[in-house]
Amino acid sequence: MAFRKAVKGTVLIGGGAIATVFGLSQFSQYRNKHGTLVYVQAAEPVAVPIKNYFPTREQQLLTLQSASEFDVLVIGGGATGCGCALDAVTRGLKTALLERDDFSSGTSSRSTKLIHGGVRYLQKAIMKLDFEQYKMVKEALHERANLLEIAPHLSAPLPIMLPVYKWWQLPYYWAGIKLYDLVAGNQCLKSSYVLSKSRALEYFPMLRKDKLVGAIVYYDGQHNDARMNLAIALTAARYGAATANYTEVLRLLKRTDPRSGKERVCGARCRDVLTGQEFDVKAKCVINATGPFTDSVRKMDDQEVPNICQPSAGVHIVMPGYYSPDHMGLLDPATSDGRVIFFLPWEKMTIAGTTDSPTDVTSHPIPTEEDINFILSEVRNYLSCDVEVRRGDVLAAWSGIRPLVTDPNSKDTQSISRNHVVSISDSGLVTIAGGKWTTYRAMAQDTIDAAIRAHGFNVGSSRTVGLPLEGAEYWSPTLYIRLVQDYGLESEVAQHLASTYGDKAFEVAKIAQVTGKRWPIVGKRLVSEFPYIEAEVIYGVKEYARTAVDMISRRTRLAFLNVQAAEEALPRIVDIMGKELNWSEQKKKEELEAAKKFLYYEMGYKVKSDQLTDSSEISLVPSDIERYKKRFHMFDKEKKGFITILDVQRVLESISVQIDENSLHDILNEVDLNKNGQVELNEFLQLMSAIQKGRVSGSRLAVLMKTAEENLGQRVVIPVDRSGGGL
Numbered sequence: 001m002a003f004r005k006a007v008k009g010t011v012l013i014g015g016g017a018i019a020t021v022f023g024l025s026q027f028s029q030y031r032n033k034h035g036t037l038v039y040v041q042a043a044e045p046v047a048v049p050i051k052n053y054f055p056t057r058e059q060q061l062l063t064l065q066s067a068s069e070f071d072v073l074v075i076g077g078g079a080t081g082c083g084c085a086l087d088a089v090t091r092g093l094k095t096a097l098l099e100r101d102d103f104s105s106g107t108s109s110r111s112t113k114l115i116h117g118g119v120r121y122l123q124k125a126i127m128k129l130d131f132e133q134y135k136m137v138k139e140a141l142h143e144r145a146n147l148l149e150i151a152p153h154l155s156a157p158l159p160i161m162l163p164v165y166k167w168w169q170l171p172y173y174w175a176g177i178k179l180y181d182l183v184a185g186n187q188c189l190k191s192s193y194v195l196s197k198s199r200a201l202e203y204f205p206m207l208r209k210d211k212l213v214g215a216i217v218y219y220d221g222q223h224n225d226a227r228m229n230l231a232i233a234l235t236a237a238r239y240g241a242a243t244a245n246y247t248e249v250l251r252l253l254k255r256t257d258p259r260s261g262k263e264r265v266c267g268a269r270c271r272d273v274l275t276g277q278e279f280d281v282k283a284k285c286v287i288n289a290t291g292p293f294t295d296s297v298r299k300m301d302d303q304e305v306p307n308i309c310q311p312s313a314g315v316h317i318v319m320p321g322y323y324s325p326d327h328m329g330l331l332d333p334a335t336s337d338g339r340v341i342f343f344l345p346w347e348k349m350t351i352a353g354t355t356d357s358p359t360d361v362t363s364h365p366i367p368t369e370e371d372i373n374f375i376l377s378e379v380r381n382y383l384s385c386d387v388e389v390r391r392g393d394v395l396a397a398w399s400g401i402r403p404l405v406t407d408p409n410s411k412d413t414q415s416i417s418r419n420h421v422v423s424i425s426d427s428g429l430v431t432i433a434g435g436k437w438t439t440y441r442a443m444a445q446d447t448i449d450a451a452i453r454a455h456g457f458n459v460g461s462s463r464t465v466g467l468p469l470e471g472a473e474y475w476s477p478t479l480y481i482r483l484v485q486d487y488g489l490e491s492e493v494a495q496h497l498a499s500t501y502g503d504k505a506f507e508v509a510k511i512a513q514v515t516g517k518r519w520p521i522v523g524k525r526l527v528s529e530f531p532y533i534e535a536e537v538i539y540g541v542k543e544y545a546r547t548a549v550d551m552i553s554r555r556t557r558l559a560f561l562n563v564q565a566a567e568e569a570l571p572r573i574v575d576i577m578g579k580e581l582n583w584s585e586q587k588k589k590e591e592l593e594a595a596k597k598f599l600y601y602e603m604g605y606k607v608k609s610d611q612l613t614d615s616s617e618i619s620l621v622p623s624d625i626e627r628y629k630k631r632f633h634m635f636d637k638e639k640k641g642f643i644t645i646l647d648v649q650r651v652l653e654s655i656s657v658q659i660d661e662n663s664l665h666d667i668l669n670e671v672d673l674n675k676n677g678q679v680e681l682n683e684f685l686q687l688m689s690a691i692q693k694g695r696v697s698g699s700r701l702a703v704l705m706k707t708a709e710e711n712l713g714q715r716v717v718i719p720v721d722r723s724g725g726g727l
Helices: 002-034 057-066 079-090 119-127 131-150 169-187 197-203 225-238 291-301 369-382 437-455 479-487 491-510 535-542 548-555 563-581 585-601 605-609 622-635 645-654 661-669 681-692 700-710
Strands: 070-075 095-098 155-164 193-196 214-223 242-244 247-256 263-272 278-288 309-319 329-332 341-346 349-353 396-405 420-424 430-434
Touching (some): 057 095, 079 095, 079 225, 079 437, 095 247, 119 131, 131 437, 155 169, 155 197, 155 341, 169 214, 193 197, 225 242, 225 548, 247 291, 278 291, 278 437, 291 309, 291 396, 341 369, 349 369, 420 437, 430 437, 491 535, 535 563, 548 585, 622 645, 622 681, 622 700, 645 661, 645 700, 661 700
Parallel strands (some): 095 242, 155 329, 278 430
Antiparallel strands (some): 155 214, 309 349, 341 349
16 A cells, blocks of 8 residues: 555656646747757857868967957866857957866866766756756756767767666656656657666666666766867867967956946966966956866955855776676666766776765865775665675776855755856956856857857857867768778777767878788777777877876876776877977976876876785685795795796796786786885785785786696796776
């Protein structure tokens, strides 16, 4: 009886909610129809000519320094800032953009990689009868459709499964997801559907089976966030915007308005971070689009202004691809502390996150062990007990800072809307704050509209709806086949280039080096297990990359996929960039160290290292200790208590296996905790203990020594590549 009442109540609530939202949707569509166009096509053609090239960074800096005055100066090179620059320049405004780090170096590269309307925001809109939340979801779903249209090479629809473990939840969640489809209207990607328990396990075999009732699958979009951000910046540059990364705003320039006698913002004093050169950039309108750093720029205008942003940290982890199906994500709608966790396939790996907790604003957010373990714990709740979720399988981890708009009455950041706010100060500084990745274009449009009204620019409406981004115009799903046929690239590499650069992939293929092999003919990989090739480093410099960190984290995504692979690729990346940018040996050394520091702190390498330290506990049973000692002494014949490269080489030679000295050095260095060039017995036992507990996986030394022990006396092939395990 109680069950029937619950289902009946849920269905009634769901039905009422559907009717309510249908009415709101129809009203919204009526207003859109009689207001602005909502089709995913440019409402008006762009009159500004587009260049078939984008200027070099040096040329862009020269333009910034020599121009007498710009119409619009945008501060901030994230998705919103670059979106503002693109919107302004395509309306015919003379536009400049400054970013003190690299494009997408902050929050815009550290997202969940989803292009979505926000299922949970729709839930809040219905439960609280909040029309503002509803409008935000409606806008985001329109922008989702637009983004998938204007950058199809960087984005694609992704089915996401919502597993159900209680019968009464099935109609409840079904009603909510159907509302999501309904609000999207004719821009719904694909209709959601219900799966039986058996079908759900067929699609997602890693799922926990016990008590599973069924599942609901709905569709959202997924993208390569940093490359998408860069595509927006490059498109703005092609349309004539003077864009420069590594250009810091030191202070705002002001002048006295002769008519009102008030001070007005009229530009910024800037510094080229790479050379130290300072210069002024004059502009009629300055736009602050600096995300979490919004308030620091506002205080350049007025020291007394109150903060409007409340930063929130979101941590994500990356695990091997075998943790999820290739083309199906998972949504945990109610974690142990009420947050939402996504578990998604991305770049042939699995991304899990996110957390949501208040934080301080910093340029270098660091993922914590606590957040990583929280995500792993939630993942374990949804995966089969047959799948051992190991701490050592975390390949990378990062923290991003969301620039949420503060609600003074809120006690925590979870109840704060991702809605954006456009404000204009008394001195004319235009600030765009809040919002979310998906709605960057709408945020930019609102910002430029406000700037036009405030500063009296005589230009038309936004042209960015339906405007193709860099690489999209001539892209097709079969473009990679031409790359294989015309240039002799590996199929995996060709698919990667096509999905990263779109129709500009041919420019990368043209500069790819000959391998000297029968196949592939061109395209030397940076690391064996990822499709990134050396030619991308050369092309990345053309795309304004100026540091090794730019290359491993934003031009390629190696740092976000596997920090050990990124570290392995660094020496070659630095060598190639050094040739392109004329780096001295000292500069190359500095770049290498800076990139390693970035991996160590910001991409989770430190928390990986903390899993195996010289103080790590050895929790092995006596029989295991004896077994591992015996294995160790196979290599330590002299009973020195440690092994060196020479010891390993001697054993390998006895079984006719050759591994080059550099590879052996790297293998031992992974376990050499005190960095004295040798692995001691205690270090080896700590390693084996950490492996047993799942805190370390994929140790090449452990695999090598076990294989040598099992195959002593016969020739075998011993793998020395990293396994699927990680941090």
